[in-house]
Amino acid sequence: MKFILSFFVWIFFVGTIQAQEIQILEQESKEPIAGISIYNASRTKSTISDFDGKAVLDNFSDFETIYFEDLLHLKIESNKSKIIENNHIVLLEAKIEGLDEVVISASKFEQSKRDIPQKIISIDAKKIQLINPQTSADLLESSGNVYIQKSQLGGGSPMIRGFSTNRLLITVDGVRMNNAIFRSGNLQNVISIDPFTIQNTEITLGAGSVVYGSDAIGGVMSFYTKKPQLSYSNKTYFKANAIARYASANEEKTGHLDLNFGLKKWAFLSSVSYSNFNDLRMGSHGPEDYLRPEYVVSNNGVDEIVANSNPKIQVPTGFSQINLLQKVRFEPQENLSFDLGLYYSTTSDYSRYDRLIRYRGDELRSAEWYYGPQEWFMGNIQMTKIRSNSNLYDKIQTTLAYQNFKESRNDRSYQSNLKDIREEAVDAFSFNADFEKLLSAKTELFYGVEYVYNKVKSRGEILNIETNETEPTVSRYPNGSNWQSVAAYTSVKFKPSEKFILQSGLRYNYIFMHADFSENNLYLNLPYNETNLNFGALTGSAGISWIPNNIIQWKFNLSTAFRAPNIDDIGKVFDSEPGSVVVPNPDLKAEYAYGGELGLTLNFNNILVVDLATYYTYLDQALVRKDYSLNGETEIIYDGELSNVQAIQNASDARIYGFEAGIHLNFSKQFKLTSQYNVTGGKEEYENGSEIPVRHVSPNFGNTHFIWQKNKFLVDAFAEYNNELSFYQLAPSEQDKDYMYALDENGNPYAPSWYTLNLRTQYQITKSATITASLENITDQRYKTYSSGIASPGRNFIVSLMYSL
Structure with a gap:
């Protein structure tokens, strides 16, 4: 009898617990939503939804008003009885994208x-x-x-x-x-x-x-990057994602797998991705100047220029890449966590295509010009503590990191036996400590300190491909040089009301670097053997966000910024363009930027949102590449060629300005339009009063998307477009690169306008499987983005399948 009674009590207990459990889903996608705050009117009772969107409401009474809220979804209220009647499901509607993220x-x-x-x-x-x-x-x-x-x-x-x-x-x-x-x-x-x-x-x-x-x-x-997810219980939380993708324009074949194991206090995330890309095919309709009519092949050490059987195939451009990630999270208590991250990425060798399409007379200039594997490793450990009782901070986050970068450049002229090889590596150490403190209900303080140390290794050699013998040559950077930065910053947010927010901040940086040129002086005969640069930099910002009503939001910001010279600026030796060589310059100062930005957002009942911004930046003492003299000489022999001498110098000022406009229009819950357009202009001014276009000011560009989504199906039809830059709108350094651009009626290089029409779809086949398919550049346009040596993909079919457990 006692057993039977105990059994019915257990059944009742289990049924009661299950009756209290609910699941929170997004209204459109029906995906679970984690991290939803659930509380009563007095906030004496509260809980949070877990990674599966589930929460237990056993602390709430049946008819008590319960609120569901986070920053990405509209706040709703309900009670436990209504939720149970709705099969224990709570549906939340997503806010308009970007308004309150x-x-x-x-x-x-x-x-x-x-x-x-x-x-x-x-x-x-x-x-x-x-x-x-x-x-x-x-x-x-x-x-x-x-x-x-x-x-x-x-x-x-x-x-x-x-x-x-x-x-x-x-x-x-x-x-x-x-x-x-x-x-x-x-x-x-x-x-x-x-x-x-x-x-x-x-x-x-x-x-x-x-x-x-x-x-x-x-x-x-x-x-x-994604964080490992804990289970917060004695039950193991497991999640896995597998993705396969193919693209037709470069015959991309990509695979990805990530695994998450979550325990009560420990979690582990492992990820691997591999991609293989073949030579890229450009479009059929556009400038013939972009075609690849011929290329160089080498057989038994003999170079030969051969005709390209398909000039739309950009030979050689293919490469492969692998990415690995391992993360570990330890959360010994609710307000304290430790995160370890290990990241690794490497590529195969890959050709620098814009160097392979240059001509010397009627013949291609280079037989080979390729980067060695681009390798990057990072290890970091991060400690985060929130809700601290310290008088100095409420939240603290410290990050200790080490990175290693490796890259190399390999080039050989057509029918030359000598290959120039230059290899570089950087060891980068950094430490950050960032703090947040609520000084009052209206005032919040952010502050922190940072230390960065970089050590550069660089070497150069010449390989004779016939004899396989090598000899040292000038390296790209001064070997053993270092760059360091020490900084402290503070920022204050003052929010007297929900309608007005003021933020301002200051930062002081002290930079010091050392470069030893003695190794390269065996080849360059510089008038100095080393350089040491030390200087401080003070920057600041102040801005307001004003929301006078539900429709209008104004944003205004003033700021200063800086860039300190690095080892690339003060010590690099390389051929910047055919017939020119950049040499070290130890007499450099930081460049400073002074800017202002004004933004306006108009929100008409979450149906139409218009986002506008305009900005202006003045760049003082800009670091630019300019003609230079070395020991009184304006030309030197570099890699066997008489070359014009150049160096990075504080030689100009620049004024850059622009305007941005975006709209978001909801025709219905299922159908919306988004569009973005950007206008940028700018001039560099030199000491002699001359003005030239700024090299990295892009053409006016934008996109427009029509998006329809219902249940498990989504369709995105969109256009991307780009204005022309005429010959006279190009910076002089770009005007000299006629091999990269189309030619106008006068034979001058210019960047033509272009557009693409595209269609993207996504369908959730099952709860675990999702397919995404796109047809990009439907009309098969042949185009290049501004300043690009390689033409963009022609008509491109992309399909990927994602399977999740």
Whole structure:
């Protein structure tokens, strides 16, 4: 009898517990939503939904009003009885994209985007899955606010508001990727970041030097990778994702697998991605100047120029890439966590295509010009503590990181026996400590310290391909040089009401670097053997966000930013263009930017949202490449060729300005339109009063999307478009690169306008399987993005299948 009674009590108990459990789903996609705050009116009772969107409401009474809220969905209220009647399901409607998202990059701690006076673009994992980018450079381009230049298929150099390369900052999980050899020429380091592992990407448009220091002049691209998920119970939480993808334009074959094991206090995330790309096919309709009529092949050491059987195939451009990620999370208590991250990426050798299409007379100039594997390793450990009782902070986050970068350049002239090989490596150490303190109900303080140390290794050699013998030659950088930065910053957010927010901040950086030129002086005969640079830099910002009513939001921001010279600036030796060589210059100072930005958002009942922004930046003492003399000589022999001498110099000022407009129109819950358009202009002014166009000011560009989504099916029909840059709108350095551009009626290089029409679809086949298919550049246009050596893909069919457990 006791057994029977106990059995019925157990059945009743289990049934009661199950009756209290609910699941929170997104209204359109029916996907579970984690992290929803659930509370009563007095906030005396509360809980949070888990990773499966589930929560237990046993603390709430049947008819008590319960609120469900987070920053990405509309707040609703209900009670337990109604929810049980609805099969224990709570449906939340997503807010309009981008209006009130949580962002981290503005202060390194979570804030509502509404509170931040700068414009920040956010792309989450769900959007990334739909965009289906081949590289993280393609992911940035999809934002509609970032312009991407490519010198080769294994490339992708972002341009933001007229700035690029080492005037933009890249961070991965809060660690700066920029190192001492980030150059002013186009960079492809962003492709080392695996888009399959990204949980969220935040693009800060405009200066970010107060929080991030040197290089953050034009913008900050912050990549946050996925975190291991704990189970918070004695039951193991397991999740796996497998993805396969194919693209027709370059015959891409990609595979990805990630596994998550979550325990009560420990969690582990492992990820691997592999991609193989063949030579890229350009479109059929466009300038014939972009075609590849011939290329060089080498047989038994003999070079020969052969006709290309299909001039639309850009030979050679193929390469492969592998990305590995391992993360470990330990959460000993609710407010304390430790995160370990190990990241590794490497490519195969890949050709620098824009160097292979140059001619010397009637013959191709180079037999070989390729980068060796681009390798990147990072290990970081991060400690985060929240809800602290300390008088100094409420939240603290410390990050200790080590990175290693390796790259090389290999080139050989047509029918030459000598191959020039230059290899570089950088060891980069960094430490950050960031703090948040709520001083009052209206005032919040952010502050932190940072230390960065970079050590550069560089060597050069000449290989005789006939005898296989090598001899040393001038290296690209002074071997053993180092670059260091020490900084402290503070920022205050004052929010007297929900309608008005003021944020201001200051940062002081002290930079010191050392370069030893004695090894390269065996070949260059520089008038100095070493250089030491030491200087401080003070930057600041102040901005307001004003929301006078439910329709209007104004944002206004003033800021200063700086870029300190690095080892690439003071010590590089390389052939910048045919017939020119850049040599070291130890007499450099930091360049400073002074800018202002005004933004206006109009929100008409979440049906129509218009987002406008205008900005102006003055760049003082800009570091630019300019003619130079070495020991009184304006020409020297470099790699066997008489070359014009150039060097990086503080030789100009620049004025850059622009306008951005975006709209988001909801025709219905299922059908919407989004569009973005960007206008940028700028001039560089030299000491003699002459003015030239700024090299990295992109053409006007934009996109328009029509998106329809219902239940498990989504369709995105979109166009991308780009204005022309005439010959006279090109910077002089670009005018000299006629091999990269189309030719106008006068035979001068210019960048033609272009457009593409595209269709993207996504269908959730089952709860576990999702297929994404795209047809890009439907009309098979032949085009190049501005300043790119390689033509963009022609008509391209992309299909991927994702399976999740």
